[in-house]
Amino acid sequence: MTDMDTDGSHIKGLIINFIHFFWPSLLECGFISEFTTPLLKARHGQKVQSFYSMQEYESWREKTSNADKYTIKYYKGLGTNTTAEALDYFENFDRHRRKYQYNADFDDRMINLVFDKGSASKRKDWILKSYDPKGTVECTDDGHVPYHEFINKELIHFSHGDNLRSIPSAIDGLKPSMRKILYGALKRKLTSEIKVAQLAGYISEQTHYHHGEASLQATIVNMAQDYVGSNNINILEPIGQFGTRLIGGRDQASPRYIFTKLSKFARLLFPSEDDPLLDYLEEDGHLIEPRYYCPIIPLALVNGGQGIGSGWSTTIPQFCPHDLIHYIRAKLNNLDNAAVTLPQIRPKVRGFVGEIIARPDGKGYTSRGVIARHGKNSLIISELPVGRWTSDYKSFLTKMLARGDITSFSEDHSTENIHFQVRMPIAKLLRAEKRGFHKVFQLESNLPTTNMHAFSHDSVITKYSTPEQMIDNDSFPV
Known part of the structure; x- marks a missing residue:
């Protein structure tokens, strides 16, 4: 039962x-x-x-x-x-x-x-x-x-x-609960602050949401987060403590205490003129959110996405919104010229000051943190690779300290910036420099493009090899 x-x-x-x-x-x-x-x-x-x-x-x-x-x-x-x-x-x-x-x-x-x-x-x-x-x-x-x-x-x-x-839609980059939240916020014309807990109740009522409001609250928080490694463009505003890069956003305050509203980008991405053209779903005889929205740029590529379903999973890196805009404009301006060279679409994580380079095997990108020598026997780490959080990295350094690989480390972070000062014997520092600081201190992470799955316009899970393919096939097939 x-x-x-x-x-x-x-x-x-x-x-x-x-x-x-x-x-x-x-x-x-x-x-x-x-x-x-x-x-x-x-x-x-x-x-x-x-x-x-x-x-x-x-x-x-x-x-x-x-x-x-x-x-x-x-x-x-x-x-x-x-x-x-x-x-x-x-x-x-x-x-x-x-x-x-x-x-x-x-x-x-x-x-x-x-x-x-x-x-x-x-x-x-x-x-x-x-x-x-x-x-x-x-x-x-x-x-x-x-x-x-x-x-x-x-x-x-x-x-x-x-x-x-x-798994998100290739068209709007949203999952169903995210789409319900956007629908409710747009319907309410949410330009004034509202508690996250109250907004979740409103969304649940307006969209006939059949799951717990706690999951809606968590999704609202995720859509509003703006720390390094979260959203390139957050559709909702984070008004209060919505989490930081210290522990990957998990340090947010209770939904009872934090507020949100539509960001200034929301209606730019989702123009009101498109609303009557959307295919709205029906639940219990009432119209609810659309099957998918049609943003002016593909949010699936702007904010990326991760998820594990049944038989499928997805990992979509984040890409530069400006590059996406230039690419789409170039396509629209050269509809009759198939030979034109289109602008490159590069990965981009808002606020990240390290580097993101293409992998030699063509299977994605590698993000690299920032590390540099400071004086005779110390190093300054001022950026972590994408997806590595400050608290996790502190645990890693603590293990290095216990093994005797380093003699000490100190911290001077803010919620946005990273600052570790690591001290180690000069002989070990020279050996680490020879091996490569990024390798020794695990300051690289992979951003693969080999598992970019998303629902196509006809609701079929589709694998995309490049961001250009996602745009050409589904988001903006011009």
Whole structure:
């Protein structure tokens, strides 16, 4: 018995995998069954219609001419049900019970396909070939549910939803929760300060958000952060303590204490003239955020992105907004001249004073911090590589100190700038200089371009090899 949304389906799958791994014989003897409760209920007068999946509900809406006259209630969790509803379910126990049926060879392969760490590439093919947005579980004639039916018709919706939440759109660079926040902020014309906690409540109401408001609050904070290594262009303003590069933004204050509003760039990136042209989604009969926004430059490349979904992951470096603008303008100005040399698009991290250089193998870039000799036996580290936080690096230096590689180090940072002074014996300093200070002090990080996945304009996860390819294929196919 779990929640009936896709997260609940994932929990069911994890339990099935757990039992299959440790006690496979229990599957053979029909040990597992589930107790189902409605995910949604539609009410019109005294008439109540229950739905056990979103797909079942959507199918009913398409076939029901007066569906808009029904009041829809979404049952996010088991706790949404009243005592009377729970009693009704258990009084009709057999109607709500679903027994699972095991087919050894086929079901073993399907369970391993979904949960085996070594089957990531096969999971990609499974999702691409098997996912049906309208698919719903069908029982056998005797009321049983085969495990492969559950995996192919129910669990797959979680896998697809997991990718939607984890991988951004190539068009607007946003994930669904980010898009909901932007929609709510634009709808409210958020030019005055509001508490992050209050904004999360407003977004949840306006966009029919079905998850916890804590995750919305965290996303609002992420969209507003402006420390080195966060956003090149933050859509929301950070008014208060939104985190610093000291620990990668995790030192933000509680959402109850910090405020935000739309940044001055928001409507420049998302012009109001485009609003009527967008394809808005529908939830419970209400229009909510669009399928995707169409910013004037590709935010997926401006702010980059990371995420791990089901079968896919993504790592998109950040690129220079000015280069993106010059590239797009050059394309628009030379539509009839395919031979023109277009401007280069270079990586860029706002506030970063180190260097970012192309890797010789063409697989991305290397970011390098800044280190220089200071006097006879000391070094000054004034920048860390992209993605390395001050606190983490202090731990690294502490380990070097414990090993005797250095004799001492001191700190004089601000929330924006880095300053480590490291002292070491002259002989070790000379050896480190010969090996390369960046290598010895781990002041390099990779910014790969080999895993740039994003949803294309037709909602297909697509791999892009270069920022130019993402622009040409999806963001601005001119």
